Amino acid sequence: MKKRSKNPTRSRTDQLALARALVAMRDRVKWLLDFASRDLSSVTEEEIDAIRWPLLTFIYWPNGELEESASELRAVVPAIYEQEQPSRRSPLHGPSPESEVRRIQNLLREGMAALFRGRAFLSGKKVHPGVRRNRDGSIVPVTLESEEARLFGSIFQILMGLGPRLRVCNAPGCGRFFAANRRGQQLYCRSACAQRVRSARFYAAHHDDVRAHSRARYEGRVRRQLGSRVRIQRHPRKSPASRTR
Numbered sequence: 001m002k003k004r005s006k007n008p009t010r011s012r013t014d015q016l017a018l019a020r021a022l023v024a025m026r027d028r029v030k031w032l033l034d035f036a037s038r039d040l041s042s043v044t045e046e047e048i049d050a051i052r053w054p055l056l057t058f059i060y061w062p063n064g065e066l067e068e069s070a071s072e073l074r075a076v077v078p079a080i081y082e083q084e085q086p087s088r089r090s091p092l093h094g095p096s097p098e099s100e101v102r103r104i105q106n107l108l109r110e111g112m113a114a115l116f117r118g119r120a121f122l123s124g125k126k127v128h129p130g131v132r133r134n135r136d137g138s139i140v141p142v143t144l145e146s147e148e149a150r151l152f153g154s155i156f157q158i159l160m161g162l163g164p165r166l167r168v169c170n171a172p173g174c175g176r177f178f179a180a181n182r183r184g185q186q187l188y189c190r191s192a193c194a195q196r197v198r199s200a201r202f203y204a205a206h207h208d209d210v211r212a213h214s215r216a217r218y219e220g221r222v223r224r225q226l227g228s229r230v231r232i233q234r235h236p237r238k239s240p241a242s243r244t245r
């Protein structure tokens with residue numbers, strides 16, 4: 001009888017999750033900024049998994065150079081577990097991936113917000129420089145860094161690549177991070193936000209017109225009911241100060 005892996009279902013789930021992660025990685029920049037802006041107040045275990053795996057690819061494939069193909073995919077999952085030595089175990093593989101995902105999102109948000117306040121975005125994880133001797137006698141540099149330091153290393157590469165294209169949506173109450181088009185002055189993260197600002201501006205500019213229009217409609221309605229000669233009283237607007245008196 002052929003030996004079966006300990007938990008085939010789990011590994012299949014992992015492969016599917018990773019397949020999704022790689023699809024997401026086609027646009028790492030967009031994925032990362034969406035993750036930073038995403039509301040995680042109520043997410044399912046499956047949704048956490050769908051975030052955890054792309055984050056893991058940031059650690060293991062910092063440049064996103066992995067081609068998406070079935071054979072490579074099959075190689076990928078064991079590779080992750082092989083690299084995952086207990087001493088360097090990724091917090092994303094820990095007992096509570098959900099709280100890890102939230103913690104990393106927090107660091108990412110705070111870090112990017114710091115950039116817009118003219119401050120540095122630091123990962124807070126130490127990198128230990130060192131050297132190693134090869135068989136031919138050459139001594140080469142090695143760095144020991146935690147998985148988290150590698151994760152943020154990848155993130156910093158992406159942010160450096162974005163440069164001035166990294167923006168915060170200007171629409172009131174939005175504040176999402178987004179990557180602006182290569183050309184032009186994009187102020188809002190999506191057309192819905194731009195439209196909301198346009199409507200608010202239009203309303204502010206035409207506020208009196210809107211009031212006059214609704215007044216005219218009201219008078220028309222009253223006249224149809226009570227006759228055209230009726231006098232319609234105009235209630236004085238109460239100011240906030242008079243209301244408290």
Ligand SMILES: [Zn+2]
Binds near residue numbers: 169170171175176
């Ligand atoms: Zn927006």
